[in-house]
Amino acid sequence: MDLILVNLIDGLVTGLLLFMLSAGLTLIFSMMGVLNFAHASFYMLGAYFAYQISIYLGFWMGLLIAPPLVGIVGAAVERYGLRRVHQYGHVPELIFTFGLALLIEELVKFIWGNDQIPYQIPEILEGAAFSISSYDIPAYKVFMIFLSLGIFAGLLFVMTRTRVGMIIQAALSYPRTVEALGHNVPLVFMGVFGVGTALAGVAGVIAGPVLSTFPGMAFVLGSIVFVTIVIGGLGSLGGALVAALIIGWMTTFAKAYNIRMEDILTGVGFTKPEPTWDSAWADLWTLTSPQIADILPYLLMILILVFRPYGLFGKRDV
Amino acid sequence: MRTIVKRGAVAALSLAVMASAAFAENVKIAFIDPLSGPFASTGTNGLHQYEFAAEALVNANGGVLGGQKFEIVGFDNKISPKESLIQLQVAIDQGIRYVAQGNSSGVANALTEAIDKHNRRNPDSRVLFLNYSAVDPALTNEKCNFWHFRFDANADIKMDALTDVMAADSSIKKVYIIGQDYSFGKAVAAAAVNFLGAKRPDVEIVGNELHPIGKVKDFTPYARKIVASGADAVITGNWGSDMLNLGKSVIDNGFKGPIYTYYAAADGITAAFGETGKGSLRLVSEGPLNPIASERAADYVKAFKAKYPDGNVSQARITNVIEMLARAINDAGSATDVVAVGKALEGMEHDSLWGGKIMMRPQDHQAIQDVHIFAHTNEGVQFDYDNSGYGMVVESSVAMASADAPTTCKMQRP
Structure with a gap:
């Protein structure tokens, strides 16, 4: 019984982390129709930026500065890269982001080397927050849960309760009309791309110390993020959350029990x-179930594509 | 007239051939290992160690056969057996006669089979396989062949030494075995069950499982199972990021006992563990840096660190590969006749740079050498890893480990 509770918490952490990554991806897709292959690379950049900052200013400044920095890089990529490629259609955009992912990986290797880097959790969050019978729940995990929930709440608030969110939602469905009303739609696009990549950056900052920071970290998470948004429904924020949690719990339980x-x-x-x-x-x-745990999400994706091609909460066909 | 022209042409041609033979004096060694992807750091550091060993131990002393230099050529196999076979073909086509590979026994199994086949079909371009790290016991047992030489202690030898230490520790009652799901992970698990059963029948093996290699993002569920099982000690053959993530996760989630490993050091792992791993991590390996064997070895490490400040002398056996190959080539009197070089390597006894002797056992081409159990610590560390202040210090040693261990190898010599 205790172990079930512990696994629920572990799965929640995995799921929320996945959500932060996929939230940005699904936002970008729903707005611009671009499947950003380089999304996980921004996650990696977040971890590396935060590591570099943490050397001089400590972990907390890294958490504060690195995501906006990643967001600025993301916005610049949209403004000077994607926007130019956009006129040639979706396939060149895909190829562009794919190339970008490779470029970022090589760049990271060039600057920080091939090794794992010693990006550590702050001392105040070391050790266990509490124990459930003999199982320690690390303080850092509790911190991860609250931070991700906070970000989800903030995102939901901005999207549904503010003027900016309304314009974004309007630009999602009727970009031409919004433009005709005098709003700067390209600016909105750039902003959304920036915020989306910044979210991936946050995920990188907080995941780096526990999942280890190395040049292959984007590759390891790259495909599962796409699975998440396909299961959740392309463009649906709520869907991304539900799918991420399902995947988190499904893989955790499959691994925890033989x-x-x-x-x-x-x-x-x-x-x-x-x-x-x-x-x-x-x-x-x-x-045994741990052996197939990591392919279960892909199986689920195939089932979803067969029986509900627009995903759990999506409105449009994949 | 015509015959004179013909003779002249033949003479000119043979001169040209001889001249090119004289110019192509480098003895090339193909280094086929991952130089990109998740395991790139391990591969690249290995390449640097090879280049440095060739330079410092052979070329600086005038090379082999009176002047031929060693040259290491890197080939990226992306740790895939399929890609390795392509790279092997490329290397052979470039006229390379020596292949060094170590990361992943899956790759080594594919390479040794391909090399055996190639050498039987192409007696003119045979190659030798210098395996410096792939420790699946099968390579020197049922899958052995004349062309394969292993310079690392294999998984069984290491486990034999490791279980000697564990058997002496009466506080260990329950053991959890976890590893990567491929030939090497399975070999470690089988050896652990075997040796523990023989030496300490009272020890209960409370878990024995494999996880996908290089694909697990979060080891927390595994760590929970290990804690839940009530294990006193963990044995793992994991390496690269799988080792780091497993170890960190197990320690973070409340496991207090020792973690016996094969590869929990260097390539960023030592630095990333830092204080967390102190008191938990143990490692079985050859070639100790702390304490260092001799002044010469200390100078070698210092010179390596001067050239590669971010690198580590993490695979000490690489110097044995280079030194023993150089000796064998000199003994054989040829760098191209790999049968003669192979025969010179067989049974060779060598004084290792890191202290102790190495004997290339002729029955199965398995190097017999001293094996040590190390602890991850920052006390008594002269040469650290990853410039972290932490390093591996010898806790106990087994001289010429498993020298009389049986082998099922039935070697066919050319």
């Missing part, structure tokens, strides 16, 4: 072939 395929299959009524290693189905019979 559910064996053997038990499931015999439970359903199949008999185990003897000897197992000689059977054509040997691989299937010896599977």
Whole structure:
């Protein structure tokens, strides 16, 4: 029972982190129709910027300064890169962001090297916040949960309760009309791209110390972010949250319990072939849930694409 | 007249061939390992160690065969067996006769098979495989061949030494084994079960599992399981970011016992663990830096650090590869006749730069050497890793570990 609670908390942390990454991606997509392949690279930039700042000014200044810095880089990429490519259509945009991802990775390697960098959590958040029976819940995780929830609340407030949010929502569905009303739509686009990448930056700043900061960190998270927004529905913020939490809990529980395929299959009524290693189905019979935990989100995505192509909360077809 | 022209042409041609043979005097060694992607840091640091060892230990002393220099050529295999075979072909096409590889036994298994096949089909361009790190025992047992030489202690030898230490620690009652899901991870798990069962039948193995290699973003769920199992010690063969993330996660989530590892050092791992890993991390390996064996070894490390301030002498065995290869080439009197070089390597005894002897066992081409158990600490560290102040200090040693261990290798010699 205790372990279930602990796993719920762990899954929540994973899910919220994924949400912060996918929120920016889904915002950018819904507004500009661009699938930003370089999104996870901005996440990596966040971690590296924060590390560099933390050397001189400490972790907290890193958390404060690095995300806006990433946002500025993101806005500049939109203004001077994407906007120029935009006129040639979506495929060149895709290729542009893909190239950007490779460029950022090489740049990071060039500046900070290939190794893991010692980006550490601040001393005040070291150690356990509390324990559930013998399981420590690190203070840093509690901090991650509150920070991500705060950002979600802030984002929701801006999008639904403020004038800027209204213009963004309007520009989402009727860009031409909004432009005709005298609003600067390209500026809105640039702002959204900047904020989206800054969100990825925040995720990088707080994930860097626990998931380790190295040039491959963008690659490791890159594909799962796309899975999240496809499951949640492209362009839906709420969908991104729900999908991220589902993925977080699904993978955490699959890894935390050794559910064996053997038990499931015999439970359903199949008999185990003897000897197992000689059977054509040997691989299937010896599977355990931790082994397949990381492909479960992809399986879910395929199911979603088959049965509900616009995602859980999405309004348009993929 | 015509015959004179022909003879002249033949003479000119043979002169040209001889001249080019004289110019192509470098002995090239293909270094096939990941130079990009998630494991790039390990690969690049290995490449630097090879380049430095070749330069400092061979070229600076006048090379081999009276003047031929060693040259290391890097090939990026992206740690994929498929890509490695392509790079192997490229290396062979460039006339390279020596292949060094170490990261991932999956790659090593593919390479040794391909090299065996190639050497049987192409007796004129045979190559030797200098395996400096891939420690899957199969490579010197059922999959052994004449062309493969392993300079690292294999997973069984290391586990034998490790379990000697664990067996002596009566506080260890429950052990959790976790590793990466591929041939090496499985070999470590099998060896741990085997040796612990033989030496300490009272120790309970409370967990034995594999996780996908290089794909786990967050090890928290695994750490929870380890804590939940009530284990006193953890054994893992993980390396690279998998090692760092697993170790950090296990320690952060409340595990207090020792973590016995194969590769929890250098390449940023030591620095990233820092104070957290002190008292927990143990490592089994060869080639100690703390305490250092000799003045010569100390000078070597200092010179390496002067050239690569951010690098580490993390794979001490690389110097053995270079020195023993140079000796074998000199003994054989040829750098191109790899059969003769291979025969010279077989059974060779060598005084390692890092102290102790190394013997290339002729039955299976497994190097027999001293194996040490290290602790991650910042006390008594003369040569740290990652410029972090933390390093690996010898806790206990096993001289000529597993020298009489059996092998199933039935080697066919050319």
